[in-house]
Amino acid sequence: MDIFDFSDGREGYYGKYGGVFLPEILHATIEELLVCFRECKADPKFWQDYVTLLQNYSGRPTPVTHLENLSRKLGGAQIYVKRDDLNHTGSHKINNVMGQGLLCQRLGKKRVIAETGAGQHGFATATMAAKFGFDCKIYMGAVDVARQRPNVFWMENLGAEVIAVEDGQRTLKDAVNACMRDWVTNMADTHYILGTACGPHPFPEMVSWFQSIIGMEAREQILKQAGRLPDRVYACVGGGSNAMGIFQGFFDDDNVELVGCEAGGHGVGSYMHSARLAYDDATVGVAQGYKTYFLQDKEGNMAETHSVAAGLDYIGVNPIFSYLHDQGKVRFEAATDIEVKEALKLTMRTEGLIPALESTHAFVTAIKEAPTMSKDEIILINQSGRGDKDIFTIADALDDAKWKTFIGGKADQYRGENS
């Protein structure tokens, strides 16, 4: 199956989803990007350079870990985890960012911009920009800047300028809008490093392509380690890049079930979640440059979304998934905030792994389903990131009293220094 073969349909469309919905002023820029991307994709040396860069800089291939303890405890399927948390900067975001960095070099551009929500993508982009010598501006909702200060701190120290976006809900989607506004002004020397498999074509395809390295590695590794293909593959879905990354390794394997895990937030019917496909609240719309399922009201204004995991807290979903959902090729489930906290605790204690809150959504669903499967079945979870960078979020999520005391003490210390 090649979903990127557009010869039968419209370029950039997956069924009725996708497309390019951008102001005319960006037409030439997105064309230039598309042409360059097509060249890169057709050039085996580009991919080779990409893989070498990730190997030498980011530690790829990341391993696959067999969770013997958790499997035993749950008493069902054998659970394996693809460890993209071990990447430099702590998540799969670096894959896409390094790829786009190479492409930006090829475009001859010297400046990059990026949106970020949780900060992972901004952190990765700032890192890439330092490595490639690009000027870098990161747009981040003001609410996120306030709550994700650690990532802002690193981005700034890596040399990026971080702009707190004060529009709208002042979160991820507003940061995307801010990027668009920068891009329509500075497209001549600026490449927009979109962080997930969303946005106008060719971003969904391009980001998916870079992330496909996850699935390529994982398929080979699980065959080697477990002796056969997994029965089910689980990945969390924010925009959909890590999930597309791992799923692509198994698109042609009909007996592998693919399960996308969205943010259930406060649960079904709460309207405080980010489950575009697992719940029934989203409808098709056009925003941020593409057509897909969005959480929006009936007039097309975007709804407020929520997740304990900032990286999943987004209104839209990768258009490819909207299509694959329609086709029944990928099953979508949601994990609630509460389930995520429990699964995180379990995973830490049983296996010594600290998945990012985003990734933990995939663990929740796998943990629910593993016991219903037989012992010789195999589950593969994509651990898209590590949680240890998100200590504030996790300590808040777990409501850790000692942590709060520590922060209080730190604050007193700082205030003392100033007075």
Added chain:
Amino acid sequence: MDIFDFSDGREGYYGKYGGVFLPEILHATIEELLVCFRECKADPKFWQDYVTLLQNYSGRPTPVTHLENLSRKLGGAQIYVKRDDLNHTGSHKINNVMGQGLLCQRLGKKRVIAETGAGQHGFATATMAAKFGFDCKIYMGAVDVARQRPNVFWMENLGAEVIAVEDGQRTLKDAVNACMRDWVTNMADTHYILGTACGPHPFPEMVSWFQSIIGMEAREQILKQAGRLPDRVYACVGGGSNAMGIFQGFFDDDNVELVGCEAGGHGVGSYMHSARLAYDDATVGVAQGYKTYFLQDKEGNMAETHSVAAGLDYIGVNPIFSYLHDQGKVRFEAATDIEVKEALKLTMRTEGLIPALESTHAFVTAIKEAPTMSKDEIILINQSGRGDKDIFTIADALDDAKWKTFIGGKADQYRGENS
């Protein structure tokens, strides 16, 4: 050169350094450990299992990264970095810990204890214990517990019990003593996971053996990537485990100069540092189970030490290094706190790497020396850990105002929740 061939000298001695200085009650335990370790070392399958475990769980081999930007900027030697920061849990400490975990299994023990200063080793040990299903108690100086809360948080969530040690200076050395006290009580079911290449024999040899995986990988990688051996290899030296790890790869290469980088703290003559070999303040002594250079007064009571990097802030040094220092086989230099902060900023901005403050000591010395070397010379730095876990320390070191404001806000938020 095999410094672990004791057939010509006394077992466990490197020149006049090393040995076992433990209470009689531990004699049988340390003997048992030595016997088991000798078995493991002689058993190729053990090493194979060890390597496989690290590959599948911790992401080894870690890559070697060429720092083109920094090399260009400094205008001298080509700088390469061994990326042990990409390990699971964020430092080389996991290598030793996983090795001792396997050994502990072989010993049939079900409980592990460990000292920790910065928290990295404790974090790694707690992780290993979760993975192996061991009971785990981490001893940490009360001062360190207070300032390294993030690591304590993770250790506790990984299922370890963290004990704040209230004796002495309430830092690393006191945590070592506390471990000894636990061990003399519970040796029957407990293995002491010492975190660095110090302590009584066979710990220096054993920890060095496990860490030698760094040097083995690095030698092969640099040959492949740079086409030849490095001219100099730099590593920071706390207890000496990461340095021993990488240096061992080059012990037989006479043209490779090995440079150990200690914590110069406030500098020569300040008596606020932890440079045992680079400065002249340390003398030979016997403490914490072994004989080596210690920072101590003339009656043998240990001095207060200091470093911006908690992991280097230790009174003693690996006895092997005391010997190699005497022999002129390893050169020792010190980096001051101020130099470390500058080198960290430079490395972040030029290469997108965030070395741990410990590792940054090696960068300082390399950055000083690279410009004096020719463009076709090669430098290899061991990046033993990543700095992003130590945001409190680094933000404090860099005196970041926005960070302080953020912490103040967080504290107010928490206080608000409670009232």
Added chain:
Amino acid sequence: MGLESYIAERKQHKDLLVMAHVVCGYPSFEANMQELEIMHEAGVDLVELQFPFSEPSADGPLFVHANEQSLKSGTTVDQCFDFMKLVSERFSFKVLMMGYYNTVFKMGEEVFVQRLKEAGGVGYIVPDLPLEESAHLHALSEAADIEPIILMTPTSSDKRLAQLGAISRGMVYVVARKGVTGSKTNMGDDVIGLIERCRQHTSVPMGVGFGISSKADMDFLRGNADMAIVGTAALQTWEDSGAEGLKKFFAELMA
């Protein structure tokens, strides 16, 4: 009467028409009406009524804020159409819908065209609906005598301008510079060059917008374009100095 002939007719009396802009419901429909009165009195020829949207990604800060506030105060699509009807009946200038494609998409293109027609609008500007995606909507519009306003921009290649020109009806909107609405544009050779390039690819009247704020800008455009499009500058004036200010602004602009 189509937009093109309306413009032609108005051009008989003056050499540079003016299109103005309000964001429906911001700060309120009452205020909108006041602004429109002033615009009408000043002799404005065409008005864009912007339907507020939650993701106005082609707009600058002032309009972003206006979109946000309008939605916050509960503005609905129904209200916008009702208001348009009122406005188109009351004033002699013509009215365009301006907004983002999701607003159109959610109600359906047929419904949109029909409602626009019913409300007395003569066309629409939907900046995030590119040529490639607009065939169906354009066809429906043509059938209903509604004009889709095409944007031509400084980054458009000649080939692209030709494509855009080929489907242009009513008028085209020449975007004077890169960027979003709201900042000042330096009127100079670049703008003239752009207008000339655009002119080669279309025969419909040409409005020039983005950053027009002064009589000097008007003088510059006179003879080069058919219409000046004034957006942010007017809203900014209203915010700064209310009805009196706005009156003065248009008086000076159109003097």
Added chain:
Amino acid sequence: MGLESYIAERKQHKDLLVMAHVVCGYPSFEANMQELEIMHEAGVDLVELQFPFSEPSADGPLFVHANEQSLKSGTTVDQCFDFMKLVSERFSFKVLMMGYYNTVFKMGEEVFVQRLKEAGGVGYIVPDLPLEESAHLHALSEAADIEPIILMTPTSSDKRLAQLGAISRGMVYVVARKGVTGSKTNMGDDVIGLIERCRQHTSVPMGVGFGISSKADMDFLRGNADMAIVGTAALQTWEDSGAEGLKKFFAELMA
């Protein structure tokens, strides 16, 4: 007179000798002297004077604290030897140095033996100096008639006990249980078994220590060992109830 014959002589008059312990300079040398007076009056036979060290890793919390505080108040090795001299001249009980090897190592083993001798000490207990490392010091000690007190422990194998026994002189210190000083030991078959095992490997007198705190412990040891070694319990008593308490403690213990 060597330690062994001293013990033999004292055992003529009582069936269980007692060794007590003070940490030099804690809480002060004056207090030490008061404690020693009390011990002397109670009939204690042997006293360990602990030279404080910064890393007392074989000690329990109370002694750790005592070491720390003593160093903090400035106690030096010189003061400890001076104090030992005073004590050994003033009292009839014999005195041992107790401390960690680094203290010995830093002054040099020769100097240590010589100063110990000069100060009237008859031996030393250095818990972190194992058999393998002690040959030179033991040789020097033998030449100077100073006794190195060997520790035998519950984890020592028979083979190890044989090695330890072979070099034991003066007396051996049987460590009644695993762990550091300071917690209570359950006196029972384990301890008897250990003493019996040790006895097979040495003929010198045997002191039993670690956790001895009561008359019941004494009664238990009587007949089984030559000497009870009392450390933490005495210091704890002193801390809790001062000189009067300590008097009472020893009176009851040795009743």
